[in-house]
Amino acid sequence: MTTYTARPIAPSVLKQLRIDDDAGRPMTPVTDDEGGAPLRCCLRRSEPGEVIALVSYAPLRRWAAETGAQPGAYDEQGPVFIHADECPGPDGDGYPFDNDHRTVRRYSADGHILGGELVPAPDDAAFRKAFDDPSVVLVHVRAVEYGCFLYEVRRP
Structure with a gap:
């Protein structure tokens, strides 16, 4: 069991992103022929054939x-993959996208970056270490290879 919760993009935000994204562009659905895209709506990798x-x-x-x-x-703002239609959200707990190194980026109460740490895989120890600093109120887990946002973690 995990102590911290990996938070996907909220359903209300997804609804808006499916109309116009945060850059003001309309969504363009595509069929994922290969699979493997990190979906931020349900915190899993896409399957071949999903839209x-x-x-x-x-x-x-x-x-x-x-x-x-x-x-x-x-x-x-940056790129994220989502289902083009509603999805049921995450299935289960745990920390997704842990198959490779990730960066745990720490933020202050005013939303400024306090630093980050490369971790072998996101886990309770990495989040506990980040939140040991009382000025840290929010953590983003990001992909190392592109720096993309994967999910957020807040204090329990």
């Missing part, structure tokens, strides 16, 4: 709106 979309997403934006944070230039 998915690559959209622009600003992961700090909604969190900042909830908390009143002012991330400034850290309100970055």
Whole structure:
């Protein structure tokens, strides 16, 4: 059992991203012939034949709106894969996309980056270490190879 929760993109946000993404572009669905795309809606890799979309997403934006944070230039946006239609969300707990090294990026209450750490795989120890710093309120797990946002973790 995991202590921390890997949080997918919220269903209400996905609904909006399927209309216009965070860069203002309409979604373009495609059939994934190969599979393997890291889906941020259900935190698993796509299967061949699934209809998915690559959209622009600003992961700090909604969190900042909830908390009143002012991330400034850290309100970055980048590409994420999602199902083109609604999906049931994650199935089970645990930490997804752990098959390769990941970066655990730490954020302060104002939404500024406090640092990051390359980890062999995201796990309770990596998140515990990040949250040992009382100024850390939010963690993003990111892919090393492209720097893309994979999911967020908040304090339990």
